[in-house]
Amino acid sequence: MALNQPPYLINYNVYQSDRFLQQCAQYFAESNEQDERVKLGSLLGSAQHIERCYAANHYPPELFTHDRYGERINHIAYHASYHELMQIAAEQQLHNGVWRSVSPYSHVERTIRYYLNSQLEAGHGCPITMTFAAIPVIQQSPLYPQLQEQLLQPLYDGRDIPFYEKSALTVGMGMTEKQGGSDVRSNTTHATPQGATGEGEVYLLNGHKWFLSAPMSDLFLMLAQTKHGLGCFSVPRWREDGTRNGIHIQQLKQKMGNQSNASCEVELNDVEGRLLGSEGKGVRTIIDMVAMTRFDCMIGSSALLRQSLVQALHHCHYRSAFGARLIEQPLMINLLCDMAMESECALLWTLTVAQWLDSSDIEAKRLARLLVPVGKYWICKRAPQVTYEAMEVIGGMGVMENTPMPRLYREAPINAIWEGSGNIQCLDVLRACEKDPELLSTWFSFIARSCGQYSRYDAVVERLQQELEKYPPSPFNARRLVDEIALLTQAALAIQHMQPERSRLICENLLNRSGRNLGTLVGDFDTAHQWVKDSFTIG
Structure with missing residues (x-):
């Protein structure tokens, strides 16, 4: 008989066990959605769902390039559990609910549910996120009336058939090429018009995509060079005449994490696509889409923070x-409180x-423009x-593959790389500040509302202002600037929304991190002890 071992963490409510999330939902969202959140939390914490998440990663996608007769089919087979995960996410409208809803809280409600959903399994979130971010782009095009009904269905249709025969659609992205990931203007894939040029017209794309995730999506937004520069194209996996488009999958990527989600290399051979926007304006066409996928990276990583904390708290209990x-x-x-602080600050920022x-x-739009990257x-x-x-808290069991922690650990670095690495985010912050000279002033006005309570916070705000006068924003100091903005943003939000004893602990420690490891808090023990006890409750 095994002694001194925790029971399996199953059959718990992911929502109701998170007291801080419930407090945030009460403040940020509509109360009439409470019952649905509880229902979702129960489903996600069930033994059946936890096993579903395990199976989707244990049995990864499998590529079939050709059928038995030698015909190219470019088919990827997923384990049944993956399709079940996609169906649950679609029923929650995580891929399209914001664009269906007239609620003034639609982004907030989606964020809460995406946060809950992503804690247990992250891979299927990739096609969900890309569809969510792509819909506003497609809505601005003449293609939307044809696709509207299928894009907005709270359904998932995983069949490998032409898009116009399906009950619901998912949308992927094809941006990254061999010669550059973030530097999309160096892309070599080219598009040739097949008649008239302009929005909605048919082009043939030839080239490659070095990293294409969720390749069984029904449509892809792809960048390709035109006569007048990069254009953005809507590329169906099946042509409109019912034949397979020339998207030839070369191999699946062997990723360290995100294993339930297929990612691959593809060659494009006379791939039929329709222009969205105008030639030369491809980046402008998709820029808002990129912002939305980056926001979902915030949600996904916040979810990973939370689930890692939950696993540690359960073990320690x-x-x-x-x-x-x-x-x-x-x-x-001390350590668990520090982890809880990281988790709750991330959630509060994201919401x-x-x-x-x-x-x-x-002002809200300006602050979002700055604080998403x-x-x-x-x-x-x-x-x-x-x-x-x-x-490390869990110890030897924490590295065992039949526990959730290795999967969480392999997943943890991915969001930092996908949708633009850290340096790209910092450069984007500089571009935003250059384009809008009032952006930093707006942010300083926002954090100034939290001044006057803690001397350390006030001193850090003043120090940053003086630093920027001496060293204006530049690529060389961009990471330091973004670090300071991040720390002060979290402290400001804590002062505005958390209990005074907790916001004090945050200001005394988060603003004085200086490269220290977690578990090095200074301050009131009783506050830390209560914070830990409140962080995960069952029953």
Whole structure:
């Protein structure tokens, strides 16, 4: 009989066990959705769903380039559990609910549900996110009336058939090429018009895509060179005449994480696509889509932070050492509280951005423009650190493949790389500030609302202002600037939304991190102890 081991963490409510999320939902979202969140939380924490998440990664996608007769079919077969995950996400309208809803809280509600959904399995979130981000682009095109009904269905249709025969659609992206990932203007794939040029017209694309995720999507938004520069194209996996498009899958990528989600290399051979927007304006056409996928990286990494914390808290609740449960030992309380602080600050930031996305206010739009790339940079970088600490808390069992932690750990670095690495986010912040000279002033006005309570916070705000006067934003100091914005944003939001004893702990520690490891908090033990006890509740 195994002694001193925790029981399996199954059959718990992912939503109801998260007290801080419920408090945030009460403040940011509509109360009439509460019952649906509870229902979703119960489903996601069930033994059946946890096994579903395991199976989708244990049995990865399999590529079949040709059929038995030698015909190219470019088919990827997924385990049944993957299709079940996609169906659950679609029923929650994570891929299209914002664009169906007239609620003033649509982004907030989607963020809450995406956050819950992503804690247990992240791979299927890729096609969900890309579809969510692509719909507004397609809505601006003449193609939308034809696709509207299928794009907005709260359904998932995983059949490998032409898009016009399906009940619902998913949309992928094809941007990255061999010669450059973030530098899309260097792309070599070219598009040739087959008649008239202009929006909605048919072009043939030839070239390659070095990294194409979710290749069984029904449509892809792809960038290709035209006579007048990059254009953005809607590329169906099946042609409109019912034949397969010339998207030839070469191989599946052997990724360290995100294994339930197929990613591949493709060659494009006379691939039929329709121009979205105009020639030479491809980047402008998809720029808002990129912002939405980066926001989802914030949600996904916040979810990873939360689930890593949950695994550590569950273990410490049941595991004893040196005569006491781990969760009652002061040094462990320090570490767990530090992890909880990271998790809750990330969630609060993400939900605040969701609230701004729901708003038509100019200040809200400005703050979202700045704090999406900053959040994508910061939160995605915190996920690997917190996930690793959770593995160490659990100890030897934390590295066992039949536990959730290795999958969480392999997943943790991915959001920091996808949709633009850290340097790209920092350069995007500089571009935003150059384009809108009032952007930093707007942000300073926002964080100034939290001044006057803690001297450390006030001193850091003043120091950054003086630093920017001496060293204006530049590529050389961009990471330092974005770090400062991230830390002050989290502290400001904590002051505005958290209990004073907790916001004080954040200001005393988060603003004085200076490269220290987690678990090095200074401050009130009782506050940290209560924070840990509140972080994960069952029953």
